[in-house]
Each structure stands twice: as C-alpha cells, then as structure tokens.
Amino acid sequence: MPIRHLYRSLCAGLALVLLAAPNCPAADKKIIHVGVVERPDLAPFLLALHSGRFAEQGIDVEPVIGTSGQDFVASLATGQLDVASGVPNAGLYNALNRGIDIRLVADYAHVSQKPEDSTVSIVVRADLVDSGAVRGPGDLKGRVIAAGPSIGQYPQILLAKALARGNLTLDDVTMRFLPFPEALAAMRSKTLDGSFMIEPLTTQADRQNVARKLVPAGAVDPGAELSIVLYSAQFAHDKETANRYMLGFLSGVRMYYDAFFLKKGRDEAIAILTRWSPLKEAKLWAEAVPQNTDLNGRINVNNLRQQAVFFKAQGTLTGDIPDFGKFVDMSFADAAVKTLGTR
Numbered sequence: 001m002p003i004r005h006l007y008r009s010l011c012a013g014l015a016l017v018l019l020a021a022p023n024c025p026a027a028d029k030k031i032i033h034v035g036v037v038e039r040p041d042l043a044p045f046l047l048a049l050h051s052g053r054f055a056e057q058g059i060d061v062e063p064v065i066g067t068s069g070q071d072f073v074a075s076l077a078t079g080q081l082d083v084a085s086g087v088p089n090a091g092l093y094n095a096l097n098r099g100i101d102i103r104l105v106a107d108y109a110h111v112s113q114k115p116e117d118s119t120v121s122i123v124v125r126a127d128l129v130d131s132g133a134v135r136g137p138g139d140l141k142g143r144v145i146a147a148g149p150s151i152g153q154y155p156q157i158l159l160a161k162a163l164a165r166g167n168l169t170l171d172d173v174t175m176r177f178l179p180f181p182e183a184l185a186a187m188r189s190k191t192l193d194g195s196f197m198i199e200p201l202t203t204q205a206d207r208q209n210v211a212r213k214l215v216p217a218g219a220v221d222p223g224a225e226l227s228i229v230l231y232s233a234q235f236a237h238d239k240e241t242a243n244r245y246m247l248g249f250l251s252g253v254r255m256y257y258d259a260f261f262l263k264k265g266r267d268e269a270i271a272i273l274t275r276w277s278p279l280k281e282a283k284l285w286a287e288a289v290p291q292n293t294d295l296n297g298r299i300n301v302n303n304l305r306q307q308a309v310f311f312k313a314q315g316t317l318t319g320d321i322p323d324f325g326k327f328v329d330m331s332f333a334d335a336a337v338k339t340l341g342t343r
Contacts, residue, residue, distance in 0.1 A: 030241055031060045035072035035084030038065060038278050039180070040200055041109050041227060041291050045085065047259075048252025050272045056251075057244035067179070068149045072230065076102050082235035083245060086228050088307045090152030090316035096327055097319035101233035103329045104304075106246060106297035108227035117218025119291045120155075120226060121202055122162045123211040124194040125187050130212070134194075137215060138166030144174045146183040146195035152316035154226060155196035157307060162215035187211050200279060200288025207284075225303045236329065246297065246332040247339055253293045254343065260290035295343040297333025304328075 032054075036042055048054055054061045064081060066072055070091045072084035077100045085108055086092060096102065111117055122145075128134040134143075140163060148155030160170050178186060180201055186192035188210050197205065205211040217224060229249065235242055259269035270285045279285065301324050311317035 029058065029060045031062050032082045032235075032241070032245055033062050033064055033080065035064050035066055035075065035081045037068055037071075037085060039198065040277060040279055040288075041198060042085065042277065043273055043291065044108075044253040044256040044293055045249065046252075046276050047255045047269055047272055048248050050276055051252070051255060051268075053251040053255070054245070054248035057248045059241065059244055059248065061245075061248075068153075070150065070153075073100070073102065076230055076232040079232050079234045082232055084230045086230040087153060088225050088228065088304050089154070090311040090314075093308050093311060093317050093322050094319060096322040102327065103231040103233065103236045104228050104299060104324070104327050105231050105236070105242075105329050106229040106249065106333045107225065107294040107299050108229050109291050109293055110226055110300060110303075111217040111222055111224040112292045113218070113222045115219045115222070116216060117222070117292070118202060118213050118216035118289050119199045120158060120217045121197055121213045122159060122194060122215040123187075123197045123202055123205060124214045125190065125192070126206075126209045126212050127190070128193060129214070134214065136166055137162050137164075138168060140166065140194065141168055141172045142174075143193035144176060144191075146178045146186065146192055147175045148177060148196050149179045150177050152311055152314070154224065154307065156314070157224070157310050158196055158215075158217055158221055160310070161220040165215065165220065184210055199291065200284050203288040204279075204281075204284055223300050223303055225300050225307070228299060229297075231329075231332070236332075242332050243335045247336040250295070250297055250333065250336045250340060253297075254295055254340070256290070256293065257295055296337050297330065299328055299330065301328055 036045060049061055070089060072081055072086060073092055073095045075081040076084055124134045145159060147159050163169060180198060183192060183195040184205055187195060202213060231242060255269060258264040259266040270282050273285055274280050274282050304324055305321060308317055308321045312321065
C-alpha cells in the first residue's frame with residue numbers, strides 16, 4: 001500500500017487524519033518528513049509531537065503513514081523521507097547489503113530483561129486456553145498462528161523461540177501473515193488459533209476474552225530490538241537539524257517513561273494518546289504493559305546481528321550479515337543526551 005502524505009492536506013482543510021500535528025507548518029521552518037505506522041508503539045513519537053517537544057526545537061514534523069516499517073526503505077533511500085520508525089527485518093538488511101545508505105540512529109522499542117515483559121507476546125485464543133486445549137507451546141502443533149504483518153520480520157523470531165520451548169519448530173505450525181487488528185478479528189471468528197501481538201492490544205484482547213498471553217517475549221528473548229529510528233543519508237548529513245529531531249524524540253521517550261513507569265504526568269500523556277493514537281480508551285492505556293524504549297537511545301547491535309542470522313537461515317536475507325558498524329550511528333542520540341542528561 002503506498003504511503004500517504006497527511007500533514008499538508010490537513011492544513012489545506014482537505015481531510016482530518018489521525019496524526020495531524022496541532023499547528024500547520026510555518027513557511028520559514030524546516031519540515032521533516034517522518035514515516036510512521038499507525039500502531040500503539042508510536043506513543044513516544046506522538047507525545048513528542050503533540051506536547052510540542054519538536055516545536056521547541058524549531059522544527060515542523062510532517063507524518064507520513066505506512067502499513068509497516070518496510071514501506072519506508074525506498075523512500076529513505078531516495079530522500080523522500082527524512083526519518084522513519086523502522087523494524088529490523090530482512091528487507092532492511094537486504095537493502096543495506098545493496099549499498100543503500102540508511103542510518104540506524106536510536107532505539108524505538110525493545111524487549112526488557114524482565115522475564116514477564118509482555119510488550120510483545122505470543123497469544124492464543126481465549127477458548128483454547130480456558131478449556132485447557134492449549135496449556136503451553138507444545139500444544140501449538142498443527143495450529144494456525146499469525147506471525148506478524150509480513151514474512152522476514154521479528155514476529156517469526158519470537159514465534160520460533162516460543163515453539164522451541166515445546167520442542168517444536170516453525171514447520172510444526174501453519175503461519176499466516178496479518179496486520180494486528182486483522183489477527184485479532186481472525187481469533188475472534190476462530191479462523192486463527194494464535195498470533196504474535198503487541199501491547200496494549202494484548203491487554204485489550206484479554207479483557208474482551210479474545211486471546212490470552214501464552215509466551216511473553218521477556219521469557220524467551222530479553223533485549224530484542226523491536227523497532228529503531230532510521231535516518232536517510234541526506235538527513236543525517238544535516239547534523240544540526242538531525243540532532244534537533246533526536247532531542248525532540250528522546251524528550252518524548254522520556255515523557256512516555258515518566259508517565260507510564262513513574263506515573264508522573266500520566267493523565268496528560270493519556271489525554272494526548274487517546275486523542276491522537278488509534279486506541280481511544282484511557283483505561284486501556286493506564287492498564288496495559290508499557291513499552292520499553294532506551295532513554296538514551298542506545299541500540300542493541302548484537303541483537304540486530306542475531307536477527308540477521310535468523311533471517312539468513314530462513315532464506316529471507318539473501319546476502320551476508322550486514323556490517324552494522326557502517327550503518328549504526330549513535331552520534332545523534334549522544335548529542336541529545338549531552339543536552340538532556342543521561343538516564
């Protein structure tokens with residue numbers, strides 16, 4: 001699905017869209033085109049945007065909507081996008097191997113080191129769990145499981161690790177590739193047995209008796225990178241603007257952490273998220289397991305390599321393991337931390 005430019009159409013009065021920023025871009029300000037996916041893990045970005053953290057840096061952000069992080073690789077390569085919320089996946093790694101210059105500049109979301117961390121999980125239909133038909137990963141043999149929106153992404157890794165706990169492999173289940181809302185609908189209609197799922201949708205599914213958590217990611221893959229901030233090469237060369245964007249983004253990350261981990265300013269954060277995110281239920285935001293984003297932007301590069309090894313074994317990474325030293329650039333996060341302080 002082609003990505004859609006949203007921000008200017010709002011300012012022209014053409015459409016009211018989910019991620020419209022509160023003020024139209026001023027003609028004398030630099031506009032930064034940011035690729036985003038309408039998912040709950042967009043929360044730190046939304047907080048930065050709608051609490052004015054980017055505006056404080058003298059920049060205007062124009063969100064561009066895609067269906068998955070894979071949508072943005074070509075647009076970053078050509079400079080049509082400046083920044084994107086990307087996911088470690090075979091498509092991105094293949095692009096890096098082709099010499100496409102995209103910079104991996106900050107953590108966007110990761111699995112914590114806590115075994116109970118269920119920010120992403122393998123979930124199973126509530127009726128199967130409640131009846132005892134599925135008690136553990138070994139009971140998934142022959143089941144139909146959704147492994148994320150498309151092939152060659154992290155959900156397959158988590159599913160493989162979860163199945164290994166029951167002495168099963170990916171070959172022991174039938175994989176489907178569905179966006180998260182469609183996976184929830186398929187479990188509700190009982191055409192799907194289980195799925196990779198993200199918070200706060202996991203909490204929502206449990207409350208609605210659609211699905212139960214079976215294997216939280218923290219139990220089998222602590223520290224895994226789930227999403228990363230990507231810069232185009234052209235944008236990375238504009239050090240001043242790129243540093244200011246990162247300063248605004250990490251300010252939003254810390255606002256999210258303070259609100260949902262420390263319970264400071266939570267009402268303000270929830271008010272922003274219920275207005276601008278796909279999830280409109282304040283209670284759900286308050287009850288869901290919060291996502292983990294490194295407060296200093298640090299990327300788990302070793303885990304990126306581990307994911308590449310998996311994609312190579314699956315055949316979706318067609319070349320070598322990328323030389324991440326050429327593409328991971330922490331200088332922007334480091335510059336932001338000099339201003340914000342280390343946390």
